Amino acid sequence: MANFYVPTKRQPTKQKLTVEVHALDAFGQGVASHSGKTIFIKNALPGETVDIQLTEDKKQFAKARVLKRYNDSPERVIPRCPHYDECGGCQMQHVAEKLQQQSKQAALLNLMRRETKQDIAPEQCSVVAASEYGYRRRARLAVMWQKGKLQMGFRQELSSDIINIQTCPVLVKSLDDLLIPLRTCLNQLKSKQVIGHVELLSVESGLIIVLRHTQPLVESDYLSLIQFAQKYQLSLYLHGTELVCVTEDKTPYYQIDDLALTFSPLDFIQVNGQINQKMVEQALSWLELSSNDEVLDLFCGMGNFSLPMAKVAKQVIGVEGVDALVEKAQTNTILNKDLLDSACHIEFYQQNLDELPKHPVWLKNSINKVLLDPARVGALTVVTQIATKDLSHIVYISCNPATLARDSKILTEQGYKLVKLSVLDMFPQTKHLESMALFMR
Known part of the structure; x- marks a missing residue:
């Protein structure tokens, strides 16, 4: 019987290290060195001294999390989003805008x-x-039926769980203002379990919602959604087997220079x-x-x-x-x-x-x-x-x-x-x- 060599997986050390962060990489991770190895540290900024625990230990580099921070960098700012510590959408809200740009x-x-x-x-x-905030004119929100309620938001970092967001400060204000009323509307639907995801757009032609559903909606839900669209003066598209506009069919367009470019709500446009x-x-x-x-x-x-x-x-x-x-x-x-x-x-x-x-x-x-x-x-x-x-x-x-x-x-x-x-x-x-x-x- 042949014996095959199976390499042992390199396990991160449990040893606590104290390091000084000297740079920020383009992904928002602090960069430090220890015993000749580069360590990338989540939520650490240049000039900060931190106790860390390795989460990944490779031959050329390691990754770590902060156990204790002894001082704050002048470039550390308070994140505007209440969901920042959980949501996987943003990684650099704790970093001053200028340092974000310099690192990239x-x-x-x-x-x-x-x-x-x-x-x-x-x-x-x-x-x-x-x-730096209020810039995103398009967003896709995940939707999941969970614990008797419809959860709507972005995925948690390194997880498939959905963060049920109440606000998102990177969205343009017109879309951010829609989050809570839209969730309330969707939770009142009888067939809410068939909702897949929601796409929000804000362009020069107006607000647009694309609602992906995996099965046909019941008539009362259909009417409720049209009433919601009329109340908030938006175009509503239902996306089942095909894309259908159920409100007044206004051709979506955005402006570049003084030109108006028409598009389908499913088409790519710069966010x-x-x-x-x-x-x-x-x-x-x-x-x-x-x-x-x-x-x-x-x-x-x-x-x-x-x-x-x-x-x-x-x-x-x-x-x-x-x-x-x-x-x-x-x-x-x-x-x-x-x-x-x-x-x-x-x-x-x-x-x-x-x-x-x-x-x-x-x-x-x-x-x-x-x-x-x-x-x-x-x-x-x-x-x-x-x-x-x-x-x-x-x-x-x-x-x-x-x-x-x-x-x-x-x-x-x-x-x-x-x-x-x-x-x-x-x-x-x-x-x-x-x-x-x-x-x-």
């Missing part, structure tokens, strides 16, 4: 320097910020309207667009960047993998045609940008500038293809610094220089890091 800025700089091997000065990495506006303005500024430019907008969605670019450029070509979003981009072009440059030629293509033909019809030789805004997986395939082109400007917007760094390495190896970086503070109080990079020949 430092993390982005270090990662990009390491991967691209380019010497990027701190002044080349800016921070685009707006309101921070203020940063979305600043992001588009900066991207167009970095591209240095003129009436002679032919621009390629990859992962264009419904035209968030394409249409503002079409107010300036000679030609804009948008490419998107989802058919429905391509159709919306085309519709939005028609709806906004009076605000676009009449001399600009704009067209959209459907293409899976992870699987490209050798010579895509939309990758024209006349294109001289590119903007791309991929999902978290990045844009490896298409970046590999455009990197060989002679482009003057490439602006890359990223929601995942790891894939941005990977794709940036391809561009720099092909002769592009990383000229500017920017942290887009799309999600203050959280560990999420969005960014923008400019590459030039």
